[in-house]
Amino acid sequence: MGVIKKQSTISAIFSYIGVVVGFVTSALIMPKILDTNQIGLIKLIVAVSGVFSGIFSLGVGQLLIRSYQKFDSEKEKRSKLYGVAIKVVIFGSLLAIPFYIFGVDSLFNLKSDSLRFTKGTTFLTLVYLTIVARIFYSAIFGYYRMQNEIIIDAFIQNIFHKLGVLVLLVALFLEYFNFSTFIYLYIILYLFFPIIIIYYFQKKKDVDKEVHQIDLLGRKKKSRFSSIEKKEFLNLLLFGTLTTIGGSLFLYVDTLMVNFYLSESEVGIYGTMFLFGMIVIIPARSLKSISVSVLSKSFQANDFKEITEIYKKSSITLLVIGGYIFIGVWSNMYSVFGYLPESFELGKYVVLFIGIGQLLDMVTGVNNEIIAVSPKYKLNTYFIILSIFLGVGINLWLIPQYGITGAAIATMGTILFVNLMRLITVYKYFKIHPFSTSTIKIILLIVGLTLLMEVIPNIENHFINLLIKGSLITIIYLPIVYYSKVSEDLNQMIDKLLKTVFLRK
Numbered sequence: 001m002g003v004i005k006k007q008s009t010i011s012a013i014f015s016y017i018g019v020v021v022g023f024v025t026s027a028l029i030m031p032k033i034l035d036t037n038q039i040g041l042i043k044l045i046v047a048v049s050g051v052f053s054g055i056f057s058l059g060v061g062q063l064l065i066r067s068y069q070k071f072d073s074e075k076e077k078r079s080k081l082y083g084v085a086i087k088v089v090i091f092g093s094l095l096a097i098p099f100y101i102f103g104v105d106s107l108f109n110l111k112s113d114s115l116r117f118t119k120g121t122t123f124l125t126l127v128y129l130t131i132v133a134r135i136f137y138s139a140i141f142g143y144y145r146m147q148n149e150i151i152i153d154a155f156i157q158n159i160f161h162k163l164g165v166l167v168l169l170v171a172l173f174l175e176y177f178n179f180s181t182f183i184y185l186y187i188i189l190y191l192f193f194p195i196i197i198i199y200y201f202q203k204k205k206d207v208d209k210e211v212h213q214i215d216l217l218g219r220k221k222k223s224r225f226s227s228i229e230k231k232e233f234l235n236l237l238l239f240g241t242l243t244t245i246g247g248s249l250f251l252y253v254d255t256l257m258v259n260f261y262l263s264e265s266e267v268g269i270y271g272t273m274f275l276f277g278m279i280v281i282i283p284a285r286s287l288k289s290i291s292v293s294v295l296s297k298s299f300q301a302n303d304f305k306e307i308t309e310i311y312k313k314s315s316i317t318l319l320v321i322g323g324y325i326f327i328g329v330w331s332n333m334y335s336v337f338g339y340l341p342e343s344f345e346l347g348k349y350v351v352l353f354i355g356i357g358q359l360l361d362m363v364t365g366v367n368n369e370i371i372a373v374s375p376k377y378k379l380n381t382y383f384i385i386l387s388i389f390l391g392v393g394i395n396l397w398l399i400p401q402y403g404i405t406g407a408a409i410a411t412m413g414t415i416l417f418v419n420l421m422r423l424i425t426v427y428k429y430f431k432i433h434p435f436s437t438s439t440i441k442i443i444l445l446i447v448g449l450t451l452l453m454e455v456i457p458n459i460e461n462h463f464i465n466l467l468i469k470g471s472l473i474t475i476i477y478l479p480i481v482y483y484s485k486v487s488e489d490l491n492q493m494i495d496k497l498l499k500t501v502f503l504r505k
Helices: 002-033 036-056 060-071 075-107 121-145 151-173 179-203 209-213 227-261 264-300 304-330 333-339 342-363 367-373 378-402 404-430 437-455 462-484 488-504
Strands: none
Touching: 002 151, 002 264, 002 333, 036 075, 036 121, 036 179, 036 227, 036 264, 060 075, 060 121, 060 227, 075 121, 075 227, 121 151, 121 179, 151 179, 227 264, 227 378, 227 404, 264 304, 264 342, 264 367, 264 404, 304 342, 304 367, 304 404, 304 437, 304 462, 304 488, 333 342, 333 462, 342 404, 342 437, 367 378, 367 404, 378 404, 437 462, 462 488
């Protein structure tokens, strides 16, 4: 777990900086500068580019995850694998063009007359370039992630992008440009993603240098892939494509369906409150990202002892951290709505259901990553596709009746379904599960403390209310977690922190 701890800790620092910046941007500035229709347009840009980039990356992530460790002793083939990935995403970018042209009008179905923005050729071209940038970024980062390099991704996603959006919003507020220019500049931020990561790895000395001599056209005769290997690549790309289609729709189908049934105004409210629920899963992202490489090596070595250890430790550690964040967010919604415009109260229960969904994902640990690097990786594809049908069905049922709350319930339901399928699969084929008596203790603590915070009356001053409730949650939650010793890793981190503080004194 050493590599995981180091990389995930630094990535988590960037992630939490991003959370703070993102909170300031999304909760304190954006709702004050933009109306819900304008925020909705931003969410639609993210959703459309996310769906297209996920689909037309053509499963390159699956190719890298499954193939990288197989060429551990063949460095030249590893570098050529990078070349294969780049060629795949070039083809995917071109393949996306006709689908984008024919589908973009229905996806950007803008209904508000007060939006003060008109779809034009410049806008649609920039969105397509954003799709291409995200496709290439997925391939480049996917390759280096297999070398346990995840810090740069955390920096780009959480520091560069979120600070960039904040700067643009401030400039818009100061009237340096209008909303249309803001949208163009917002889109352009994504175009820097692949540029930054390429520059970073060109300068970094301790990563695979052979990648910089990639022969994209495959003209070098050395270390050619065999016909069997090429067939396996095609198989991986096929199932990877089905997985990413499902994964992309899994992430964004709710946003697109809210826009279809309601309007971009409700998309703006839903997307903003969705972020509060998503704060819960921030700690899981860096750990899950770096665990892919370690789990892949463990499967290659048939080391199920390490796989089991990672599985169990990830589950309880993420549940403890996620539970603390969930209680903090949900118990302070009174303070949040005291600042936000009144229209955002429509999304209160979006926070609850999305937060619960993320906790369900965290308590199941790295089950998705275990299946992804195992011989049963194809099952992930089937689960995601089934979950999409389920999610669309629930959305069709609940959005017309309950609006954006119905969309949040549908998302929670699909998260529960897909993780149950993964849990059953991991246990059936590998005879391991992530749970223990500590899991039950922490769930009871989360439920009990959440109910306690609901009973405690709110103070009219929203800032003081936030301070008091946040302090109470910390004073109660952290000592119980520490002295009950439910997570060895967290106790070690706290001990190290306390030791450092006292030594300095």
